Amino acid sequence: MSTPTLTSAVFDSVVDWSQPMLTYYDHDSGERTELSAATLGNWAAKSANFFVDELGLGAGDEVLVDLPEHWQTAAILLGAWWAGAHVRLPGGDDLETGSLGAAVTSADRIDRYDDVDELLVASLDPFAMGVRDLPVGVTDFASAVRVHGDQYNPPRTASGPALDGAGTETVITTARAAAQADGITTGARVLTTRPWQTASAVVENLVAPLLAGASLIAVAHADEQRLTGLSDTERATITLR
Structure with missing residues (x-):
């Protein structure tokens, strides 16, 4: 049996496209x-179209994502997987930045990747506004993807690794096991403060709930005193910390 791209598998789990799939909070910024x-599908599609049509990336090409937990991070990851790219995270085994097809990071981290040909900056702005006054050779991701189509026709099957050397089928299997372990089922509303900074964390804390058909409520810089009230407000059925 063929394996779909990871992003195709995630969106195949959607029951109602009008319902919240990802709600992002930052308690520091409000x-x-x-x-x-x-x-979310539109943003992932724009990202995938950009990676494929503008950068010429495809199956096996490495895209480094060095970003904090954020809704834009989720869209970029999903877009890269839809394009068939091999997503790399900082500190991954055998990572060679000079061989990357592209790197997407924040404005305060660009000095880490001066040997990457295609360096992109995600604004992490609530409204996806662009970043101004970037150095020559650095692309504002929000402005670049905005002009691309919000629908994407992915390859029928995944080929090559998906995340830090792990294949798509392995990631899907691991994510489903993680969702089962956390009691996440279709329609659950999952409030989480867990990080996405390693491959295992991305799989267990981002991919797993989405693949299970849950609605993910991700909280960055969580204020412990506000979480109980937030759980009630968002009608969370599962809280993961």
């Missing part, structure tokens, strides 16, 4: 951004 499955 941001709250809610994305329906349709909206």
Whole structure:
């Protein structure tokens, strides 16, 4: 049996495209951004179209994502997987930045990747506004992807590694096991403060809930005193910390 791309598998789990798929909170900045499955799919599609049509990336090409937990990070990861790219995270085994097809990072981290040909900066702005006054050779990701189509026709099957050397089938199997271990089922509303900074964390804390058909409520810089009230407000059925 063929294996779909990881992103195709995630969106195949969607029951109602109008319902929230990812809600992002940052207790430091006060941001709250809610994305329906349709909206998250649009951003992932724009990202995939950009990677493929503008950068010429495809199966096996490495895309490094060095970003904090954020809704834009989720969209970029999903877009890269849809394009068939091999997502790398900082500190991954055998990572050679000079061989990357592209790197997406934040403005305060660009000095780490001066040997990458295609260096992109994600604004992490609540409204996806662009970043101004970037150095020559550094591309503002939000501005670049905005002009691309919000629908994407992915390859029928995944080929090559998906995340730090792990194949798509392995990632899907691991994510489903993680969702089962956490009691996540279709329609659950999962409030989480867990990080996405390693391959295992991305699989268990981001991919697993989405692949299970849950609605993910991700909280960055969580204020412990506010979490109980937030759980009630968001009607969370599962809290993971």
